[in-house]
Amino acid sequence: MEKVNLENKFSLFSEHWKPKVVGQLNGQQVKLAKLSGSFVWHHHETEDELFLVVNGHLRMELRERTVELGPGEFLIVPRGVEHRPVAEGEVEVLLFEPASTLNTGNIRNERTAERLEHL
Template identity: 65%
Template sequence: MEKVNLNEKFGLFSEHWTPKIVGELNGQHVKLAKLQGEFVWHKHDAEDELFFVVKGTLSMEFRDKTVTIEENEFLIVPKGVEHRPVATEEVWVMLFEPASTLNTGDAESELTKTKLDRI
């Protein structure tokens, strides 16, 4: 058992839209990611996702609305709901999702990451 310092972990990488695994519990991965720009529209048919904003402001676009998530807030996107994260400036997020979750869900793109680094 070791504690995790989020600032230290975020300091280990600079690329955007490339989640890093920092923990695992009950079949779930705890991931950190830096986001900037627009992601792809996608959904996860079998998994819910939790986005916790550590630094910055994240806009989560849905087909019928946009939800703004500020630092120290989180949003759970239910399985099957199409969404697109957008970050006008760099945002640091912590994600909780099943280990099987692919970052782009049902949308294959150049942003799809099939193998994630553990840091």
Template identity: 45%
Template sequence: MANWPLEVHQMPEPLSPTRVAESLTELWSPRVVAELDDSFVKVAKVQGTLAWHSHENEDELFYVLKGSLAIEMEDRTVVLQEGETFVVPKGVRHNPIAEQECHIMLIERKSTLHTGNEVTAKTRSLSEQLRPV
């Protein structure tokens, strides 16, 4: 996979987010697989609980590639099944949970911090997310 950002003359290659997610060995460690204008497309393998956090200035799109993902919010919990998507609006505190292994795709602005202003052992820096898969 190319390092980001791509040079102007480089064309990206087709990829399967599902296959990339399956190949990951770390949980809760999103990897950038594409960039789109001011956003990154990321995939991750998750299980268990991430952390309560929010992104004050960015919406966050979750798309379930495999499995099931619950997203706790202060006023409700949504449960996403394979093929379903949900956008957590900016400023909304949320906590993703996967009872079993789950593969997800995220679309986030490049400025989005992994766990917002919360820092935990699971928090990943942008440089970690940009590592080749």
């Protein structure tokens, strides 16, 4: 049982759209990711996702609206809701989601992270 320093963990990697696992509890994973640019439109059949912005500004595009998030703000995207994260500049986010969650949801492409690194 050790504390986690987010600033320290974010300093350990630089690649974008490659989540890193920094904690696990009750079948859920706490992940950190750096985002830049637009991701792919996707949804998750069985998992909800929590996006907490640590640094930067994230635009979460949903088919019916767009949600703007700044540092200290989070959004829960319910299962089945199609979404696309968009980062203007680099954004650092904390993700909280079931361990089974694939970052690209129902889509598989070059950004799909099949195996996640643990920091």
